[in-house]
Amino acid sequence: MTDHDEIALMVAAHALNALDRADERRVARHLATCKDCTRAYRLALDAVAALAASVDPIPPPLGLRGRILAALPAVTADEVVIDELAAQRALRATRRWRATTAATAVAAIAASILLAAQHRTIDDLRASQAVVAAAGPVVIVSGSTGHHVLLTTLKDAPAGRTYQVWSISPGTARPLSLGLVAGGGTLRLGQALPAGTTIAITVEPIGGSTAPTTPPIASVAI
Amino acid sequence: MATTVAHRAIIYRMSPVEESDGVLVARCGGGDEDALAALYDRHGGAAYGLALRVARDAGLAEDAVQEGFLGVWRGARRFDERRGSVRSWILSVVHHKAVDLVRREVARRTDPSESVPEQAGATDVPSEVLASFERRRIDAALERLPRAQRDVLALAYFDGLTQQELALRLGEPLGTIKSRTHAALGRLREILQEQR
Ligand SMILES: [Zn+2]
Numbered sequence: 001m002t003d004h005d006e007i008a009l010m011v012a013a014h015a016l017n018a019l020d021r022a023d024e025r026r027v028a029r030h031l032a033t034c035k036d037c038t039r040a041y042r043l044a045l046d047a048v049a050a051l052a053a054s055v056d057p058i059p060p061p062l063g064l065r066g067r068i069l070a071a072l073p074a075v076t077a078d079e080v081v082i083d084e085l086a087a088q089r090a091l092r093a094t095r096r097w098r099a100t101t102a103a104t105a106v107a108a109i110a111a112s113i114l115l116a117a118q119h120r121t122i123d124d125l126r127a128s129q130a131v132v133a134a135a136g137p138v139v140i141v142s143g144s145t146g147h148h149v150l151l152t153t154l155k156d157a158p159a160g161r162t163y164q165v166w167s168i169s170p171g172t173a174r175p176l177s178l179g180l181v182a183g184g185g186t187l188r189l190g191q192a193l194p195a196g197t198t199i200a201i202t203v204e205p206i207g208g209s210t211a212p213t214t215p216p217i218a219s220v221a222i
Numbered sequence: 223m224a225t226t227v228a229h230r231a232i233i234y235r236m237s238p239v240e241e242s243d244g245v246l247v248a249r250c251g252g253g254d255e256d257a258l259a260a261l262y263d264r265h266g267g268a269a270y271g272l273a274l275r276v277a278r279d280a281g282l283a284e285d286a287v288q289e290g291f292l293g294v295w296r297g298a299r300r301f302d303e304r305r306g307s308v309r310s311w312i313l314s315v316v317h318h319k320a321v322d323l324v325r326r327e328v329a330r331r332t333d334p335s336e337s338v339p340e341q342a343g344a345t346d347v348p349s350e351v352l353a354s355f356e357r358r359r360i361d362a363a364l365e366r367l368p369r370a371q372r373d374v375l376a377l378a379y380f381d382g383l384t385q386q387e388l389a390l391r392l393g394e395p396l397g398t399i400k401s402r403t404h405a406a407l408g409r410l411r412e413i414l415q416e417q418r
Contacts, residue, residue: 009400012407013385017318018378020386042305047411049310051379052317054360055275057267064270064284065262068291069255158252203245215242 004034011037015044016051137218139189139199148189148222150199156183157203164204165189166212169197180208197222243308250298258295265309266291269316276320276382279327286323290316321382363413371406378403 007030013019014027031038137152150165157163165187166175171194178199181187189199200219202212241249241257243264249257269290273283293315301311364372377383377391385403389396 009404010385012404013378013400015407016375016378016403017314017321018382018384018388018403020384023385043411044407045306045310045314047407047414048379049306049313050360050363050410050414051375052268052272052310052313054357054364055268055272056357058271058274060266060270060287061280061284064287065259065266068262068288069259071288071292072255072258072295073292155254155256158249158254161248161252203248214245217241217245 003030004037007034008037008040011041012044015041015048137201139220139222148193148199150178150181150187150189152181152183152185152187152201154183154201154217160206161203162206162208163201163217164208164212166200166202166216167193167197168200169194175200175212177208177210180204193222195222244303247294247298247301247303247308250295251301258291261294261308261312262291265312268309269313272313273316273320275380276317277324282323282327283320286316286320289319289323293319317379324382325384359417360414363410363417366413367406367409371402371409374399374402375406375410 007027010019010023010027011031014024014031019027027037031041137150137154140149140151152163154163163181163183165178165181167178167189168175178189179187181201193199198219198221200212200216202209202214202216204213241260243261246257246261250261266287269287270283273286273290274280277283277286290312294312297315301308305311364375367375374388374392377388378385383391385396385399388403389399392399
């Protein structure tokens with residue numbers, strides 16, 4: 001019997017986690033080099049997934065969630081950079097606006113955007129204040145100018161990823177990129193978006209994509 | 223959902239689209255603990271149910287789920303969605319931990335078939351309705367397996383017996399057990415496909 005023949009008979013047991021450590025290592029080594037066995041292993045995993053799905057879920061003990069999260073190992077170096085950036089940004093916002101919460105910082109940024117665009121009206125400022133109460137990203141349309149501004153209130157995108165904003169208009173074949181935006185950032189979407197336009201946010205590789213590559217994480221029809 | 227503010231500016235609140243499991247795993251890979259918490263909220267019940275079924279001990283099951291989710295956290299960057307669903311992967315990692323823990327405890331264990339715990343805690347919340355259909359479908363498929371094949375799958379997967387332990391338990395040659403396990407899983411897959 002060749003190694004392949006012998007191991008082909010153990011692939012199912014491997015998928016069931018039913019091999020002892022020595023056999024497990026042996027099969028894993030073979031899988032790294034054998035396409036046929038790898039394919040058989042994936043099919044076996046499908047059947048094992050069905051076995052797993054045959055078990056009734058049971059609510060776990062209440063404290064377990066917290067214990068798992070508390071036990072997570074520290075993030076690695078490139079993730080620390082992102083966290084520091086987020087912290088610096090939050091700090092800057094706090095200093096500039098003496099804001100004490102992320103929400104008021106967002107409202108302050110909203111106001112600044114509308115100010116900078118010189119389309120300040122009392123009502124626009126009220127609108128930006130209303131953002132305080134909003135959970136998640138919002139699109140603000142300035143009543144005085146028709147400018148559309150997107151405010152994100154998201155966590156920073158995962159390492160190596162960015163948020164990208166799209167408009168999907170009736171009658172256009174594919175989503176049009178409106179630009180990239182940070183987790184706690186703003187993006188001017190321009191004026192006069194056609195009625196029925198949907199604004200959506202996706203997570204994309206750094207630099208953005210020419211078309212969305214992941215399902216949207218948030219969307220709204222304007 | 224537009225909220226008019228003083229008839230001048232309009233705020234459109236973007237409704238969050240539920241993030242796919244794949245996006246959550248990607249976020250875990252970036253060190254986002256909230257994403258792991260979300261995966262736990264979605265799949266923790268299935269993971270605990272499976273771990274308890276294998277470990278038959280609440281403490282061991284809890285350890286298996288905890289170690290399993292830590293494994294998910296560490297392995298998130300290597301996860302490849304083409305190899306199967308996130309849920310299957312999580313359950314596979316948790317199952318592996320449960321089996322490991324059980325084997326370490328094996329000296330303290332008596333006959334596993336004697337101490338099946340009550341599953342009184344099982345709940346069927348509305349979001350679990352689809353899953354319960356799936357469970358019935360799989361139960362029906364398992365029913366159609368020949369008894370001997372069903373037994374090796376149950377002893378291997380739910381009791382955590384290695385192939386050698388199975389041979390010893392059933393008093394049959396190791397080669398026979400290997401062939402039967404292989405055939406049983408293949409047959410289960412065929413039946414599940416026929417049902418579709
Ligand atoms: Zn092979």
